[in-house]
Amino acid sequence: MNKTSPFKKAAIAALAVILLPVMSAQADVITESIAIDGKTNQAAAQSQKKIDKVSERTKVLLDEYRTVSHQIESLLVYNQHLRNLIESQRLEMVSIKQQLKEIEVTQREIVPLMLGMLDNLQKFVALDLPFLTDERNQRVAELKKIMIRADVTNAEKYRRILEAYQIENEYGNTIEAYRTHINLNGKDRAVECLRFGRVSLYYQRLDGSETGYWDKESSQWKQLDSRYNSVILQGLRIARKEVAPNLLTLPIPAAEAGQ
DSSP states (O other): OOOOOHHHHHHHHHHHHHHHHHHHHHHHHHHHHHHHHHHHHHHHHHHHHHHHHHHHHHHHHHHHHHHHHHHHHHHHHHHHHHHHHHHHHHHHHHHHHHHHHHHHHHHHHHHHHHHHHHHHHHHHHHHSOOSSHHHHHHHHHHHHHHHTOTTSOHHHHHHHHHHHHHHHHHHTTOEEEEEEEEEETTEEEEEEEEEETTTEEEEEETTSSOEEEEETTTTEEEEOOGGGHHHHHHHHHHHTTSSOOOOOOOOOHHHHHHO
16 A cells, blocks of 8 residues: 655645635635626616516507507597588588578568469369369368468478369369269259369269259259269269279260350
């Protein structure tokens, strides 16, 4: 077994004495480096946190900026729309004012026109064949009452008058059978009347015993020959839609007057 010589031991001891301060100094350097590195890492971590906070804040601010920018764009578009709307309303107000002026003129002109139309309608009914006289005169009377009512607009008054004219116009294109009372030889008689448009108007007693027509020239009822009783009865049934339409041979006073 080899034994270390005293000289070698002394050399090792001397080397250890020499290296010990060096190793101690290196250890201090390493410890200090580790401490510095730790502080650096800690500072870096704190810096990263600050950077993260700044980045997050920047993102929030950017989002807010984009939101505000979008709102501003929307407001600009909406404001332009409002300006267009206001301009349109201004033009509409100008138009309405002009229309109101025109309406005032029209109101002054339409009322005399409607009154004239009513007077003409009343005269027309009086000069026409005497059919549905009470009903037609009542219609004219109601229109005259409406004319002096403040709660009815002129537009409604005018519509009602035109409606009456339309009804009168339709009488000229239809046939009609209805029951009424007429004056025959000074006596009130219940009869069936048969109207052919405005061409002719006939009557027949309810028992079918007498038939006649309205004579425009004399403005009175005149009796027809009894041979027309069945013809008028057939006409009444056609007008009431009880039988199919058929050809009727009847005297037409207007044609005789024309001849």
